[in-house]
Amino acid sequence: ADSIAEEGIDYLRGLPDITVDVKTGLSPDELDAIISRYAGLIVRSATKVPKGLIDRGTNLRVIGRAGSGLDSIDVEHAQQKGIIVLNVPQALSVSVAEHTMCLILALCRHTPQAHASIRAGGWEKGKFKGAELYKKTLGILGLGGIGQMVAARAQGFGMQVIGYDNAFYSESFEQVIRQADILTIHVPLTPQTRHMIGEHEIAMMKDGVRIINCARGGIIDEAALYRALVSGKVAGAALDVFEQEPPAGNPLLTLDNVVITPHIGASTKEAQVSVGMTIAKKVAGILLSTGTTESVARP
Ligand code: MLT
Numbered sequence: 001a002d003s004i005a006e007e008g009i010d011y012l013r014g015l016p017d018i019t020v021d022v023k024t025g026l027s028p029d030e031l032d033a034i035i036s037r038y039a040g041l042i043v044r045s046a047t048k049v050p051k052g053l054i055d056r057g058t059n060l061r062v063i064g065r066a067g068s069g070l071d072s073i074d075v076e077h078a079q080q081k082g083i084i085v086l087n088v089p090q091a092l093s094v095s096v097a098e099h100t101m102c103l104i105l106a107l108c109r110h111t112p113q114a115h116a117s118i119r120a121g122g123w124e125k126g127k128f129k130g131a132e133l134y135k136k137t138l139g140i141l142g143l144g145g146i147g148q149m150v151a152a153r154a155q156g157f158g159m160q161v162i163g164y165d166n167a168f169y170s171e172s173f174e175q176v177i178r179q180a181d182i183l184t185i186h187v188p189l190t191p192q193t194r195h196m197i198g199e200h201e202i203a204m205m206k207d208g209v210r211i212i213n214c215a216r217g218g219i220i221d222e223a224a225l226y227r228a229l230v231s232g233k234v235a236g237a238a239l240d241v242f243e244q245e246p247p248a249g250n251p252l253l254t255l256d257n258v259v260i261t262p263h264i265g266a267s268t269k270e271a272q273v274s275v276g277m278t279i280a281k282k283v284a285g286i287l288l289s290t291g292t293t294e295s296v297a298r299p
Pocket of ligand 1 (some may be wrong): 215
């Protein structure tokens, strides 16, 4: 129901017992009207899979999320109905980790602003004095696949890396947010992580902290972040994700100390081919009953 790499669609089309329809850009009503025809559904983040759609999908056996985040799918309801929900978080970890490094560097060196300035005829060498990463403390919230890859890459820049993850022993959440010069978020959006960075948490951070979010909008309270960016408490933020996407009218877009990209962390050729192929194989495995339930979605 959302576009995936051609390689994945070709793989599915090549299987004799599977018929594939590609119907992207459907409205929720249009998808509701046809879902009962299908045993499998593959989506990215644009197509939401709420309770009502799952209830109408009377023949559904598997929902494949061509990506990582499961916040757009009512996973609990699907699983109660015996529908397997699969995602492919590993397939895009490298790309998201690399985009995180890209945003950290862009934020610290004002790359987008310098690019815009020179294209507008300027040569403002003095205006774009940046900050080095070397010996700065990087705080990582969430030490899953992406968080760990960011840690390894940041160590290559000579950063001190500290991290928090509620799944295993780590620094405490408070230690990480208090000590970080740059804070980057790599947790899924769940009821527990919604607004995990808000006014109270920002007040605990170092003055002049920089914040990066390549995970999900909604983990940071955008109104609190906006106030802290205006006051200077937070020196800058780099955001690939927003509470509402696209973020039309979002006041964060008006600030000079914000670097933004349109949710492109996983948008590389390599990640998309890997995501498309991996989800196609996993979904086919379930539909052809050769799959195992080992690959049930994990946040
Ligand atoms: C994901 O969760 O897979 C990424 O944020 C990419 C996306 O949703 O398109």
